[in-house]
Amino acid sequence: MSALLSETTKLRDQIVSVGKSLFDRGLTFGSTGNISARLSNGEILMTPTNASLGSLEPGRLSRFSAEGVHIDGDKPTKEAFLHQCMYCKRTQSGAVVHLHSTHSVAVSILANIDPEDVLPPLTAYYVMRVGSLPLVPYYPPGDKALAEAVAARAEKSHAVLLANHGPVVAGKTLLDAQYATEELEETAKLYLLLHGHRTRPLTPEQRRALG
Ligand SMILES: O=C(CO)COP(=O)(O)O
Ligand SMILES: [Zn+2]
Numbered sequence: 001m002s003a004l005l006s007e008t009t010k011l012r013d014q015i016v017s018v019g020k021s022l023f024d025r026g027l028t029f030g031s032t033g034n035i036s037a038r039l040s041n042g043e044i045l046m047t048p049t050n051a052s053l054g055s056l057e058p059g060r061l062s063r064f065s066a067e068g069v070h071i072d073g074d075k076p077t078k079e080a081f082l083h084q085c086m087y088c089k090r091t092q093s094g095a096v097v098h099l100h101s102t103h104s105v106a107v108s109i110l111a112n113i114d115p116e117d118v119l120p121p122l123t124a125y126y127v128m129r130v131g132s133l134p135l136v137p138y139y140p141p142g143d144k145a146l147a148e149a150v151a152a153r154a155e156k157s158h159a160v161l162l163a164n165h166g167p168v169v170a171g172k173t174l175l176d177a178q179y180a181t182e183e184l185e186e187t188a189k190l191y192l193l194l195h196g197h198r199t200r201p202l203t204p205e206q207r208r209a210l211g
Pocket of ligand 2: 032033098099100141165166
């Protein structure tokens with residue numbers, strides 16, 4: 001088997017298993033969310049539109065050329081352009097995960113959150129895997145303007161929160177993107193759990209020490 005073919009097969013299988021793991025743990029539901037990953041030749045694999053992340057099929061994933069043309073597989077996610085915008089601005093990223101994870105969505109609906117950085121640095125792992133989280137203004141799912149608003153933030157931030165919608169997270173690998181998305185969701189949950197309590201987030205010095 002050629003190196004590229006074996007890389008593609010592995011990545012297809014990984015997208016399916018990550019999707020199932022996220023879905024089975026309730027981190028997205030119904031046919032919400034989408035996952036993409038970039039191959040070493042620049043091609044991008046994406047989950048099809050209206051597919052449940054819990055029951056993806058490796059051979060049906062949508063494949064795009066490095067130039068962004070749909071080559072084969074099922075009709076791609078309606079957020080295909082958004083994923084492409086992320087890769088375009090983040091040349092080192094190998095994967096993008098978008099979920100409708102409940103606590104992150106809840107935080108994206110709160111009034112009076114700081115759109116420059118939505119969540120406080122509650123834990124070391126949040127700082128290490130997410131760091132900062134800008135809020136992207138609301139646009140309907142699949143809207144070109146949504147992808148453009150993400151692109152405007154993507155150069156500086158690998159993780160963004162779509163208002164009244166959910167997180168989009170890029171990573172060097174699919175596992176990096178998955179772990180960062182999970183960390184974001186757990187931190188959103190902690191943030192909501194702590195509502196009304198006095199808290200002691202990490203200090204700027206503690207934050208800096210994490211790199
Ligand atoms: O999360 C979604 C839209 O934002 C799901 O859309 P797709 O089914 O087209 O991937
Ligand atoms: Zn969505």
